[in-house]
Amino acid sequence: MSQQENKVFDSKITRRDLIKVFGVSAVAATGLFGASEKAYAKSAGHVVILGGGIGGSTFAKYLRFADPDVKITIIEQYPEYITCPRSNDVIVGYHTLDELTFNLDTVKSKYNVNVIIDKVTDADFDKKTVSTAKGQTVSYDKLVVSPGIDFKFEDYEGMSKEIAETKIFHGYKAGPQTLALRKQLLAVPQGGTAIIAPPKNPFRCPPGPYERASFFAEYFQKHNPTAKVIVLDPKDHFTKDVPFKKAWERLYGYKTDNALIEWVSGSEGGGVMGVDADNMTVETMAGTFKADMINLIPNQRAGKLAQKLGLTDASGWCPIDRHSFESTIQKEVYVLGDSTIADAMPKSGYAANSQAKVCAQAVADTLKDRPLGRAIYSNVCYSLAGENYGVSIAAIYEVRDGFIQPKGKSAGVSPITDKPAQPILEAVYQKNWQREFVKDVFS
Amino acid sequence: MKNSIKLKTLLAACSLMAAASAQAEPTMANAQAMAWQCAPCHGTNGQEFKEAMPPLAGMPAQQFIDAMTAYREGTRAAVIMDRVARGFTDDEIKAMAIWFEKQPVKQWDKTSLTESLEAQASAAATGGQK
Ligand SMILES: Cc1cc2nc3c(=O)[nH]c(=O)nc-3n(C[C@H](O)[C@H](O)[C@H](O)COP(=O)(O)OP(=O)(O)OC[C@H]3O[C@@H](n4cnc5c(N)ncnc54)[C@H](O)[C@@H]3O)c2cc1C
Numbered sequence: 001m002s003q004q005e006n007k008v009f010d011s012k013i014t015r016r017d018l019i020k021v022f023g024v025s026a027v028a029a030t031g032l033f034g035a036s037e038k039a040y041a042k043s044a045g046h047v048v049i050l051g052g053g054i055g056g057s058t059f060a061k062y063l064r065f066a067d068p069d070v071k072i073t074i075i076e077q078y079p080e081y082i083t084c085p086r087s088n089d090v091i092v093g094y095h096t097l098d099e100l101t102f103n104l105d106t107v108k109s110k111y112n113v114n115v116i117i118d119k120v121t122d123a124d125f126d127k128k129t130v131s132t133a134k135g136q137t138v139s140y141d142k143l144v145v146s147p148g149i150d151f152k153f154e155d156y157e158g159m160s161k162e163i164a165e166t167k168i169f170h171g172y173k174a175g176p177q178t179l180a181l182r183k184q185l186l187a188v189p190q191g192g193t194a195i196i197a198p199p200k201n202p203f204r205c206p207p208g209p210y211e212r213a214s215f216f217a218e219y220f221q222k223h224n225p226t227a228k229v230i231v232l233d234p235k236d237h238f239t240k241d242v243p244f245k246k247a248w249e250r251l252y253g254y255k256t257d258n259a260l261i262e263w264v265s266g267s268e269g270g271g272v273m274g275v276d277a278d279n280m281t282v283e284t285m286a287g288t289f290k291a292d293m294i295n296l297i298p299n300q301r302a303g304k305l306a307q308k309l310g311l312t313d314a315s316g317w318c319p320i321d322r323h324s325f326e327s328t329i330q331k332e333v334y335v336l337g338d339s340t341i342a343d344a345m346p347k348s349g350y351a352a353n354s355q356a357k358v359c360a361q362a363v364a365d366t367l368k369d370r371p372l373g374r375a376i377y378s379n380v381c382y383s384l385a386g387e388n389y390g391v392s393i394a395a396i397y398e399v400r401d402g403f404i405q406p407k408g409k410s411a412g413v414s415p416i417t418d419k420p421a422q423p424i425l426e427a428v429y430q431k432n433w434q435r436e437f438v439k440d441v442f443s
Numbered sequence: 444m445k446n447s448i449k450l451k452t453l454l455a456a457c458s459l460m461a462a463a464s465a466q467a468e469p470t471m472a473n474a475q476a477m478a479w480q481c482a483p484c485h486g487t488n489g490q491e492f493k494e495a496m497p498p499l500a501g502m503p504a505q506q507f508i509d510a511m512t513a514y515r516e517g518t519r520a521a522v523i524m525d526r527v528a529r530g531f532t533d534d535e536i537k538a539m540a541i542w543f544e545k546q547p548v549k550q551w552d553k554t555s556l557t558e559s560l561e562a563q564a565s566a567a568a569t570g571g572q573k
Binding site for chain 1: 469471475476479480481482485486487491494495522526527528529531532552556560
């Protein structure tokens, strides 16, 4: 179809209008509609999504809502996806990995999405093709990249990818890493020490390390009451720190002699400089810490694929147009989720899902030459400070003065109240969210 | 000849639409864009009927408006909805209310894509007005 014909289609002129204008045979002959659904689908374009995780899968589903006809393909390296949300629960045994394992079957069947299980190795932006490890070449009209994160092991003396797979686990991609942490936690001797070392900002799931610290403390309280969690932090503040610390006081004797959690801030020298995996020690400005397990969550950057495709800037993350999530480095390529620079939005699954919806509408509108609507984003992160104690942060976002910022007076963390119902209800909602969220992504 | 006049009218309408599209960014996100943001907690298109968070699909528009306004003004007890509702204006709340009212009153996984696309289109066709 020419541009002109596309416009005709867009302005909601029905097939009957056209038949009235051109006559039946003419309409069939021009191939405007009558041609076939295939012809239309072809002209509607082919949107190829790299990474079928939270951002990629949500995008596919909602692009189908925004455009019933466009051809959609997801290329994902693994046949199954294990969600990071709830993986902290697996470490302490509240859930199993099976409950966190999903696939793209429903996305494929219900939303008519072509799914290719293969690893993407490169893209040619001039030819508009993507190539894979198994030697496939796939052409696209619009490309969407949602590859998650990559770790900067090199920021720590004595740390490497190999050590991260054998001795010092991050548990920041769910799966074998999660189970390895569980095994180590269960093996901590009576009175032993577990170290959690969170990364510098920005990083995936900002409350993740602190929820994990809470879970470890709760586990020790039940099974190993003289053991202790030490959080060695390069930062002086973390998300929801006020309600988290309140919960630690209430539940784990935080700041008392018998505290199950100790938190060493950046100014106190908590930032990790190096590790010795054989002796299980951690080097910080505050001194050397010896532990029975070290959960170092390394500093991060955009997923390897985003780096390989040249979509990152000097910060290591992907700059995007805030209205559409189109890369500002490469036209017709969109980036979603953890890999992006999204200003006030955290690197969360909720945020990736939110961005995917705005981007899906923007891609559909662009393909049909329609003006973009106004972007609106949201994020809610529920964390557990104990199995029945929830804390949350919530905000609605808009683009203002060139940045994604909280809209109205929406941003806020759980209030500190004396009402016992608040954290209990937040824990109920957290579990509710965990079940609900994956349905919005994968089914 | 009658046909070509009609065609001209159609094409004129198209260029008018194109001109409108060149105008400034809209002041408000459309109802669908806002409503989609509620899904992680309330189900795709508000169609989760089995959880603690209330379903929004099929909720009478006035009920939605009253609840959101009360959350925003702090006159209704909330766990997190006060923090969420403070992000929306009256017009935005109303547009979402009308959109959700049009969604099928059934669990998302029991809803076909066609049925949902029809419901979403009919909600969009209201233009946020009753
Ligand atoms: C412990 C923990 C708890 C968390 N809890 C929450 C929570 O409660 N709530 C919340 O909102 N968020 C939570 N998160 C964060 C959430 O998991 C991420 O923000 C989210 O997964 C980001 O989505 P994404 O699409 O950017 O990346 P991902 O979901 O990681 O998806 C990336 C996908 O791309 C694929 N991929 C990468 N490279 C290639 C390639 N070359 N070829 C093919 N495929 C490729 C990967 O296999 C993967 O499937 C948590 C994270 C952690 C670590």
